[in-house]
Amino acid sequence: DGGITQSPKYLFRKEGQNVTLSCEQNLNHDAMYWYRQDPGQGLRLIYYSQIVNDFQKGDIAEGYSVSREKKESFPLTVTSAQKNPTAFYLCASSRSWGRDYNEQFFGPGTRLTVL
Amino acid sequence: GEDVEQSLFLSVREGDSSVINCTYTDSSSTYLYWYKQEPGAGLQLLTYIFSNMDMKQDQRLTVLLNKKDKHLSLRIADTQTGDSAIYFCAESIGGSQGNLIFGKGTKLSVKP
Numbered sequence: 001d002g003g004i005t006q007s008p009k010y011l012f013r014k015e016g017q018n019v020t021l022s023c024e025q026n027l028n029h030d031a032m033y034w035y036r037q038d039p040g041q042g043l044r045l046i047y048y049s050q051i052v053n054d055f056q057k058g059d060i061a062e063g064y065s066v067s068r069e070k071k072e073s074f075p076l077t078v079t080s081a082q083k084n085p086t087a088f089y090l091c092a093s094s095r096s097w098g099r100d101y102n103e104q105f106f107g108p109g110t111r112l113t114v115l
Numbered sequence: 116g117e118d119v120e121q122s123l124f125l126s127v128r129e130g131d132s133s134v135i136n137c138t139y140t141d142s143s144s145t146y147l148y149w150y151k152q153e154p155g156a157g158l159q160l161l162t163y164i165f166s167n168m169d170m171k172q173d174q175r176l177t178v179l180l181n182k183k184d185k186h187l188s189l190r191i192a193d194t195q196t197g198d199s200a201i202y203f204c205a206e207s208i209g210g211s212q213g214n215l216i217f218g219k220g221t222k223l224s225v226k227p
Contacts, residue, residue: 043203108156
């Protein structure tokens with residue numbers, strides 16, 4: 001079955017530690033995205049990648065980093081510089097980029113809690 | 116910048132119709148989407164509408180688009196308890212904000 005997987009589903013981190021969230025897709029999609037979701041805030045874009053080996057900052061990139069070395073994979077690292085990292089993180093992918101019909105497919109999410 | 120607005124809460128009784136409203140700002144949006152999110156899960160596409168359409172119907176779902184007022188609505192007929200979720204409206208824009216802009220989501224509660 002084609003889809004997006006995120007791991008782990010729940011993640012606990014001590015303050016001052018970096019942590020990496022995994023996102024893998026087997027849909028052969030070019031574009032991938034990371035969103036952060038807080039209660040009542042909707043989805044806020046952290047980083048996106050239109051194509052392999054390229055990525056761009058979204059609205060709230062500070063304290064986060066990404067890589068896109070493979071088409072299938074777009075890992076997100078939450079660094080110790082992120083002041084309030086406790087949130088629900090969603091990864092998504094889409095066939096391409098732009099104004100054409102371009103449904104974003106979402107993973108199941110990772111809930112990160114900083115202790 | 117582009118923005119998508121939705122009311123945050125809606126409560127209905129089982130069997131009634133639900134109407135979730137959304138306003139958007141980018142008049143050149145080509146596609147508008149409705150996503151559903153169940154508790155603790157990712158988003159799933161419910162339906163979408165192309166900007167040259169006024170209405171789209173898909174089983175219990177009806178989408179109405181008023182392009183002049185930049186207003187989008189989702190009507191769910193015969194609402195069931197399983198429809199309780201958060202519903203997100205999104206517009207396609209491309210460019211520097213990522214290719215979809217999402218509203219904050221409307222939490223639909225269905226009372227038996």
